Amino acid sequence: MSPRSAASEATGGRLRPPARGPRAGLLRRHPLARFLLRRTLTAALLALGVTLVTFVLTNLVPGDPAAANLGQRAIGDPAIVAQFRHQHGLDKPLPVQYATYLGNLFHGDLGESQQSHQPVLTDLGTAVPATLELAGAAIVVSLVVGVAFGVVAALRRDRFTDQLLRVVSLLGVSVPTFWLALLAFYLFFYKFGIAPGSGRIAPEFAPPPDVTGLYTVDAALAGQWPVFWSAVGHLMLPALVLTAYTVGLLTRFTRSAVLEVLGQDYVRAARAKGLPGRTVLFHYVLRAALVPVITVAGLAFGALLSGTVLVESIFAWPGLGAYAYRSATTLDLPAVMGVGLVVGIVYLTVNLAVDVLYGLIDPRVRVQ
């Protein structure tokens, strides 16, 4: 029994359109639309779940936001504490607080940060692009390097190169990110002076005009090349530090995925009929091996977001990780919820993209 037949049986049974009619007809004719609709609904439900979990987590705990946000002297004054709690709606019952939050959420209002006294949406608007720029650069580098390493390791299985790459990839997943960041900062900035300092661009430049929020892209769009190079320079070191873990992860997974495919009959058949090695590798092996790798790349993106919390604090990168840290430690509930929501949405989007990519790469898993 092939997995393909089992899969088509399962999905065929579950996905049958419920009734006739124009809508059902449209969905029947466009399996991708149906798939996307179903996945988006699931994603919306999960995102709702994420807000609920964040809400419960941050509320069912002994920590008191008033204590975390007001100064020592203000805490002593019950009137100020009561006013703070009233102002942020903390004196209402929890279900009411959550319902209020959800109601505001549908209007695009994420509340006001108790720390920055700005709308959380505004805070996120500057923090999210900063982190996406960092994580995006890191994932691109990791994919290129990780997949290349993995393929080479698989092709040279059990030889010296394979062993070497195994050690490299295990080193990558074992090294504490925050320590690597510190080491890189010390060596390349303090000792050798070849890397620029912390932050997103050199202090003498003003940020480029805001289009995408990604400094490199914005500067290039505005034609401000000195700003562009400054942004690239500042991006390089933190992004490379972040890649250590993901390169290790992707190398290991690519290697085993390629090995798995190399043992398949159709690869042997392709070889046997005399196809050149390069054709076999790119058209037969890689195409099938990339499917599991893409899944892991989705997971790796989540790992990158984790890494940014630690790396951003060392490189003073004003991104989501730094914002998450600041708001979590001060129990700034609206901000924590905002971070949770953004992170949940990013994760779900990445997973959706991964599922769509599956179908593009491997026709066997295309939705029926």
Place this chain on the structure above:
Amino acid sequence: MRLNLLRRLPRAWRRPLAVCGGLVAAGWLVVVLAAPLLAPHDPLAQDLPRLASPGAGHWFGTDELGRDVLSRVLYGARMSIPLALLLVTLSLLIGGLLGACAGFFGRWVDETVMRVADLVFAFPTVILAMVVAAALGASLENAVLAVLVVAWPSYARVTRGLVMGLRNREFVLSGRLLGFSAWHSLRVDVLPNVLGPLLVLATLDIGTATLLLSGLSFLGLGAKPPTAEWGAMVASGTQQFDMWWMGVFPGLAILTVVLAFNFLGDALRDALDPSTARTIGAEKERVA
């Protein structure tokens, strides 16, 4: 073929990396047990010259309060390693039990457990652990709890997948037909078949747990200041980053511990993973 003696060793031990990892891990376990005997100084005593660079007197130098970094690194092992082992054991038990129930009973048990696991997976681990740790209040116990919250789902997922594969196999079904209770069947027929992969996961997870826990301490959400803890020591190293030895040595300690367990887990996986074994078989066939 070349060395018949080597072939008799279990597969995992024929790999030099596994032997390496095993030795380093064993070394660290010795340090955990014998830290007071090995450390040249009291890890908390502040009576040494401050910020002395590494030298004959202090191999790893001293920190900003005049404490011996080597002694603190050695004592730090007594924090990180036992806690990581405890964490992995707990998440193995919790995740394994929930996953086994989900896979064995299916239906709403499965749905509930797996949707909760999905929710936890939807968060990057450090961010979720950070929120939990910050919400509970910064302390080592709460950091452990926070890591536990993010660590159990991977065990649940793996166990569920394995159990679902086993649930309808003939030997399990025949047991049930003979009148085994669900619990008895899980214990006798299913458990022995899922232990191997779970053990691999747990070994690899010791490294992950160590990294997460020290990461939380690095952020100031774990061990409290005077305690010798590796993540916290690296954090104080960032405050004085021109005094490289303060951050470098505790970080190296984390790296070696994590690397050792990853070497071990990697070799164990190669030895136990049937899919790799299958490819090895195919490979041999082709060579022959």
